[in-house]
Amino acid sequence: MSGPKVVRIVTREEILAICEGHLRRLEKAIARWEQQAARIGELNASEQTATYARRDQLRRLIDSDQLRELQTLVPIEIEFLQRDLAQREERAVQGATEQRQWQRRLRENAATLLKALQGKEAPAALLEQLQNLADGQGSDHAESILAQGFAALSATPVESSLSEAQQQLARRLQTDTAPQTLAQWCADHEQREARLLDIDRHIAHLQTLDSSASAQPCLAKLALIEGEHRTLQRNLLLDSLVLELAAATRASSERRARLAQLQDLAAEVETLLGEAAEALLNQVQQCAADDLHRISELIEHCTALIAEHLQRHAALARRQAVLEGLSSLGYEVREGMATAWTDKGRVVLRKTATPGYGVEVGGSADNGRLQVRAVALTANHDSQRDQDIETIWCGEFQRLQALLAAQGDDLSIEKVLAVGAVPLKEVVLDEVLPQHDVRQLRTL
Numbered sequence: 093m094s095g096p097k098v099v100r101i102v103t104r105e106e107i108l109a110i111c112e113g114h115l116r117r118l119e120k121a122i123a124r125w126e127q128q129a130a131r132i133g134e135l136n137a138s139e140q141t142a143t144y145a146r147r148d149q150l151r152r153l154i155d156s157d158q159l160r161e162l163q164t165l166v167p168i169e170i171e172f173l174q175r176d177l178a179q180r181e182e183r184a185v186q187g188a189t190e191q192r193q194w195q196r197r198l199r200e201n202a203a204t205l206l207k208a209l210q211g212k213e214a215p216a217a218l219l220e221q222l223q224n225l226a227d228g229q230g231s232d233h234a235e236s237i238l239a240q241g242f243a244a245l246s247a248t249p250v251e252s253s254l255s256e257a258q259q260q261l262a263r264r265l266q267t268d269t270a271p272q273t274l275a276q277w278c279a280d281h282e283q284r285e286a287r288l289l290d291i292d293r294h295i296a297h298l299q300t301l302d303s304s305a306s307a308q309p310c311l312a313k314l315a316l317i318e319g320e321h322r323t324l325q326r327n328l329l330l331d332s333l334v335l336e337l338a339a340a341t342r343a344s345s346e347r348r349a350r351l352a353q354l355q356d357l358a359a360e361v362e363t364l365l366g367e368a369a370e371a372l373l374n375q376v377q378q379c380a381a382d383d384l385h386r387i388s389e390l391i392e393h394c395t396a397l398i399a400e401h402l403q404r405h406a407a408l409a410r411r412q413a414v415l416e417g418l419s420s421l422g423y424e425v426r427e428g429m430a431t432a433w434t435d436k437g438r439v440v441l442r443k444t445a446t447p448g449y450g451v452e453v454g455g456s457a458d459n460g461r462l463q464v465r466a467v468a469l470t471a472n473h474d475s476q477r478d479q480d481i482e483t484i485w486c487g488e489f490q491r492l493q494a495l496l497a498a499q500g501d502d503l504s505i506e507k508v509l510a511v512g513a514v515p516l517k518e519v520v521l522d523e524v525l526p527q528h529d530v531r532q533l534r535t536l
Contacts, residue, residue, distance in 0.1 A: 096465035096514065097489070098507035101457075104500030105409035107159050109402060114166040115151060116363060120356045122147060125173045132300055134180035143173070157500075181301055188296035189289075196288065198234050202226040205241040214244040287330045294337035302344045310337050350387050354379070357394035364401050372397065407434075407457040413501050414453055414462065415439075417492045423451060433457070440467060440519050448473060449481045452519060461506065464489065467517045478516040486511065 122143060129135035146169060153162040202225035209219065221237045291314060298307035313333055320326040358376040361369045372393060379386050411430045419425040423441040433439040438454035448470050455462035466485040468478065493503045 096463065096509050097505055099462050099464060100460045100504050100506055101410045101413060101462060101496070102460060102502045103406070103409040103413045105413075106402075106406040107500070108154070109405065111154055111159055111162050111166075113360065113402075114163060115154075116360055117356060118147060118150065118166050118170055120359055121170045121173045124352060125177045128177055129180050132181060132184035134184055184300050185293070185297050188300045189293045192292040192296055193289070195228075195230070196292070198225055198230075198238070199228055201238055202241070205238065205245065208245050209241065212245070214241070218244060285330075287334050290334050291330070291337060294334075294341045297341050298337075298344060301348065306340070306344060310340065347382060347384060347387075350384060350391065351381055354387050354391050354394070357391060357398065360398055361394050364398060369397065403458055406460075410457045410460060410462075413496060413499075414492075414503075415441075417495045418451065418453075420495055421488050421491060438463075440469075442469060446481060446484065450519075451485060452517065465517065467519045469519065471518060473516065473518075475515075479512045482511040482516070 125143070126135065126140065129139075150162060150166055150169060153159070153165070202222045206219065206222050206226060209222075218237070218240055222241050225234055225237060291310075295307050295310060295314075298310075310333060313329075313336075317326060317329045317333065320329060354376060358373055362373055372390075376390055376394075379390055408430065411433050415425050415429060418441055421443075422445060423443045425441060429439050429441075433453070434457075437456065438452055440450050440452045442450035448468065450467055450469050451464065452467045453462060453464050466478075466482050468481075496503045
């Protein structure tokens with residue numbers, strides 16, 4: 093048996109609201125995963141189908157009342173989608189990096205062949221094609237052009253100034269030595285520069301995951317550096333460009349992450365508040381993608397608005413749940429009691445079967461913690477009768493717990509005093525509130 097209690101209530105409505113929030117965030121995660129993966133060419137129909145199937149399976153957890161499982165599994169799925177998208181983006185960036193390196197090797201090999209063919213007999217058309225490759229003009233037949241240039245280099249005739257015996261010896265030596273392939277020649281003449289690899293990787297990151305425009309200033313600087321023949325100056329410029337690109341890549345990643353967070357929060361605000369949040373949603377739409385300070389401000393605003401909305405609705409659901417439960421136990425619940433509870437911080441209910449006594453429920457309900465106790469409604473009351481009332485209330489509280497549990501709510505005791513530990517509190521019941529059945533106020 094027990095007297096005054098501090099209890100915590102968690103209603104089915106707020107659990108459902110949490111689950112619905114998880115599902116909304118899952119939908120946004122899927123949409124972002126799908127859109128970005130398709131944009132970078134890393135998505136196929138079978139992967140989409142599998143993702144939709146997992147989403148539908150998680151949705152069905154609400155129908156089967158597996159709410160705890162949903163709260164566990166949906167965040168896991170969202171985290172999986174984020175990791176999977178990061179891996180797809182990394183593959184796309186790696187592919188773009190390799191493409192840039194391939195193009196660089198084409199330019200370098202073409203330039204090296206042109207230099208090697210100087211003063212040698214080679215078709216003018218071939219030399220022009222090699223020059224175009226060296227200048228960065230792509231061609232579908234680039235490999236074939238390089239092969240022709242290498243063949244022209246390898247086919248240089250033995251000089252006629254040599255004697256017949258010397259020419260025969262030269263031919264014999266060429267026959268005895270295994271000829272060098274184009275791949276071997278390219279490998280021997282490849283310029284290995286670690287900084288250029290870093291530069292290519294950063295530029296590929298910006299072009300693939302951000303935009304071509306974001307990489308354009310650095311591309312212009314790189315073109316100037318590649319034309320610089322002074323070794324010391326070239327090295328200084330390369331070092332500077334690597335640092336600049338690394339900073340740009342970090343800023344791009346942070347900007348994309350924060351913008352995605354804001355878009356997710358704005359979508360949730362629109363779902364929960366609709367037209368009431370129109371002004372805030374307009375600010376989100378007008379926010380520049382590169383204004384990190386403003387994005388952070390809007391993230392804080394959206395987060396606070398969502399928390400306030402959910403807290404307000406959860407508190408209302410808790411009050412209604414307790415009042416409905418007490419009404420089911422025979423206590424008189426009057427219209428406006430939920431509002432009075434909000435305004436005054438407490439509400440007192442009486443019961444015909446126990447005249448002169450009632451139950452006081454207090455607390456803000458915003459954090460789920462409430463105080464409940466039996467009270468005397470008149471100054472004239474007997475201490476022995478007071479203890480009997482507290483004992484009766486103890487049994488009714490257990491019934492209240494069972495009633496709430498049957499509809500998916502949870503009412504647990506955090507702190508309790510023994511029956512008779514403190515004198516019964518005396519309160520005056522507000523008679524101005526007309527009686528009203530609150531069981532119709534609460535919806536699922």
